Amino acid sequence: MIWSREQLIEIVGRSPALVAAQDRAGWLALFARDAVLEDPVGAAPVPRDMLGRFFDTFIAGNAITFAVREDLTAGSEVVRDVVIHTRLATGLEIAVPAYLLYEVVEEDGAPRLRRMRAVWDLRRRSAGALAAGWRGLVTLSAVSVQMLKVQGPSGVLGYSRGLVSGIFGRGPAAAERLAAAISAGEVEAAAALFEPEVWVEFPVGVRLPVRDWLVLLAGARVRVEAATAAGWLTAARFDVAGGAGGVVFLEFAPASGKIAAARFFARDVPQSR
Secondary structure, three states: OOOOOOHHHHHHHHHHHHHOOOOOHHHHHHHHHEEEEEOEEEEEEHHHHHHHHHHHHHOOOOEEEEEEEEEEEOOOEEEEEEEEEEEEEOOEEEEEEEEEEEEEEEEOEEEEEEEEEOOHHHHHHHHHHHOOOOHHHHHHHHHHHHHHHHHHHHHHHHHHHHOOOOOOOHHHHHHHHHHHHHHHOOOOHHOOEEOOOOOOOOOOEEEEHHHHHHHHHOOOOOEEEEEEOOOOEEEEEEEEEOEEEEEEEEOOOOOOOEEEEEEEEEEOOOOOO
């Protein structure tokens, strides 16, 4: 089934609404049977049969609202540029900038979420909680105890993977270097940031070999901002002077630290009908 932009945004908007309402059953019903949640990317992916435990660990008992800066759609995917505001049961309030990538599918005649990837900085948010003093320390301890109780040691280890494995600060730095090299017309310098024979989606749905794409854009003023890394994925807002703008996702190869995939979700392009 093909959904309009408005329908896609309405579908993914059900998730934060049900989270805010603390509606566990309704939230779980949003997801397809083969759904996977990565929140954040880099932590162990959560399969459909573990989503209830995820809710009980991170959502239940907390006041959570989403401030949406922008929604972008391409095909059956939706990108949300958001700030997630959370008041935890301990009283600690946190605001987490994030890029959320949803994939919508049809299942049993209804739209369902098959995948959600959340790009936000787990290290920075953990450090920020500690910087909040005793309340932050109590909060981290309480979350750890709840995670251990609900998900067991394997769940704690899986989630903690996001703290030790990933591109971290090198991702945003590479995004900045890419924008600078394109703007300067330095095709070779830009190409050196990529794995060989990568295809770029610019915008999503239009695939070009990376070198052809770089030649096409060489000299255009490209800017990225608010870049955030999670696991081996980095997301940022992008703008091409006189052209497209939106959110880009750069996937990095763990072995080389180079870009293995680049997907640009652009605004002001034809959407699904």
